[in-house]
Amino acid sequence: MSVEIKKLTHIYSQGTPFEFQALKDIDITIEDGSFVGIIGHTGSGKSTLIQHLNGLLVPTSGTVVVDGLDIFAGKKSDLIQLRHRIGLVFQYPEHQLFEETVYKDVAFGPKNQGLSAAEVDQRVRKSIKMVGLDYDEVKDKSPFELSGGQMRRVAIAGVLAMEPSVLILDEPTAGLDPRGRDEILAQIKTMHQKNKNTVILVSHSMEDIGKLVEKILVMNEGEIVYYDTPNRVFTEIETLEKIGLAVPEVTYLMGKLKKKFPEIREDIFTVEAAKNEILRVIRG
Amino acid sequence: MLKDVTIGQYYPTGSIIHKLDPRTKILFTTAFVVILFFINNLWGYLAVFGLLAIIILMSKIPVGYILRGIKGLVLIILLTVILNLFMTPGTIIASIGPFNITMEGAKIATFMALRLIFLVIGTSVMTLTTSPIDLTDGMEWSMRFIPFVRRFAHELAMMMSIALRFIPTLMEETDRIMKAQKARGANFETGNIISRAKNLIPILVPLFISAFRRADELATAMEARCYRGGENRTRMKQLVFAGRDVAAFVVMFVMVVGLLATTMINIPLLFPV
Numbered sequence: 392m393s394v395e396i397k398k399l400t401h402i403y404s405q406g407t408p409f410e411f412q413a414l415k416d417i418d419i420t421i422e423d424g425s426f427v428g429i430i431g432h433t434g435s436g437k438s439t440l441i442q443h444l445n446g447l448l449v450p451t452s453g454t455v456v457v458d459g460l461d462i463f464a465g466k467k468s469d470l471i472q473l474r475h476r477i478g479l480v481f482q483y484p485e486h487q488l489f490e491e492t493v494y495k496d497v498a499f500g501p502k503n504q505g506l507s508a509a510e511v512d513q514r515v516r517k518s519i520k521m522v523g524l525d526y527d528e529v530k531d532k533s534p535f536e537l538s539g540g541q542m543r544r545v546a547i548a549g550v551l552a553m554e555p556s557v558l559i560l561d562e563p564t565a566g567l568d569p570r571g572r573d574e575i576l577a578q579i580k581t582m583h584q585k586n587k588n589t590v591i592l593v594s595h596s597m598e599d600i601g602k603l604v605e606k607i608l609v610m611n612e613g614e615i616v617y618y619d620t621p622n623r624v625f626t627e628i629e630t631l632e633k634i635g636l637a638v639p640e641v642t643y644l645m646g647k648l649k650k651k652f653p654e655i656r657e658d659i660f661t662v663e664a665a666k667n668e669i670l671r672v673i674r675g
Numbered sequence: 676m677l678k679d680v681t682i683g684q685y686y687p688t689g690s691i692i693h694k695l696d697p698r699t700k701i702l703f704t705t706a707f708v709v710i711l712f713f714i715n716n717l718w719g720y721l722a723v724f725g726l727l728a729i730i731i732l733m734s735k736i737p738v739g740y741i742l743r744g745i746k747g748l749v750l751i752i753l754l755t756v757i758l759n760l761f762m763t764p765g766t767i768i769a770s771i772g773p774f775n776i777t778m779e780g781a782k783i784a785t786f787m788a789l790r791l792i793f794l795v796i797g798t799s800v801m802t803l804t805t806s807p808i809d810l811t812d813g814m815e816w817s818m819r820f821i822p823f824v825r826r827f828a829h830e831l832a833m834m835m836s837i838a839l840r841f842i843p844t845l846m847e848e849t850d851r852i853m854k855a856q857k858a859r860g861a862n863f864e865t866g867n868i869i870s871r872a873k874n875l876i877p878i879l880v881p882l883f884i885s886a887f888r889r890a891d892e893l894a895t896a897m898e899a900r901c902y903r904g905g906e907n908r909t910r911m912k913q914l915v916f917a918g919r920d921v922a923a924f925v926v927m928f929v930m931v932v933g934l935l936a937t938t939m940i941n942i943p944l945l946f947p948v
Contacts, residue, residue, distance in 0.1 A: 535884070
């Protein structure tokens, strides 16, 4: 599904002294089947933006068009239907777990979709496996006796089980150890390649974004700064630093190397690519 | 829905009312609440209305924002009015089916409604114009005058301030959890009462867990900073009465005397004396 964001503006607590404009005239299109990363400083409007995509927040002005349909023009029941197709994993999603067992919690979403018991069962098994947990081991456990990282995986599985065509993840790896982070991101990437679904990933980590996404949306104070491929965005080091962001460490390294080896390329943001480029230059 | 709760919220405008010493505001509000129950005719309520209007204007808080606080009480006020209207014996002035409305009932119903409304507005003006920290300091000071409570004044004030502090936090948390469950296809908008009540489980369970987690974290954070109650505790900011507080006390005195004086008025207004 393609998602078009049209002249979207959102103002919190309008008409009180706490009034705050979180989004200013956002205008972008996210193509079907793409993998988009959203980066921005705290308070830049990332979370506000993604909550509009499945109609959890209603814009002050402007709208969101999904597959040619204006999502705020229809009825409330249409919005509930829409949320079955646009999955949103919130920040710290483990705080939303509530059921007695992991199985029941993951089944909450598919059950709300009105699927048959057999189909729910199959989806639960599949999504628990997808997040790298052992189905037989965790299915009857209470989600509250798991470790933080496992709870996070269960919560993500709860959204994956709905098999959304657009999957939005708000900092899914915040507070996880490096191994857990890499595993979860790798699973998201594999799933994206297999199912060809649209994925929108909000993250603070330039390394993660550089490794995974096809396009980066850079936000600052509720406005779009860049919406382009990582190659192009990560060459704008100065502007990124000005708005409190940075490029991956390895890109800085390549910049320094360039002073010694003028022929080396700078638009590199993964360790793997850097290795190949350095070897290429050394071997001449 | 959640936006309507204004009790315990602080609305900064920097007005002279905001700058008053919290102790002045607490004493003023206490006097106001007590005197409200002595008023026995509409002249008095008219005076209260005028006084509140002036204070609200001075506080620069939008009237609509204050009135929103009453919304949550509409049901209670309505219930009070209806019960008093039909259940009070006296001279019958109208009857609907088997129910009779009496003159006395109409009077009590009106007075009760006015009392409740002014009570809520008066106290919410205090909380809206006083920051939670000031309010607690003021409370702690005032509680020193109540026997038995005096010993726990600090602890009680601390508990109160924590409770006030966490109202918006828990509200935000509720909103977040509701959104997260909505994103998983939960439906809170339609269905009958039983299914709606059942739908609350996915909100209440995470909310309770998070409330306990927050309480636990807060306790740890306070202990880590060597908090051990009010004993020998000194303050960085001492409360001092200023000229405007003296003026407020004069107004308070005039209010008490004036409102007590209205109870002597013998001219009937709407209801017989």
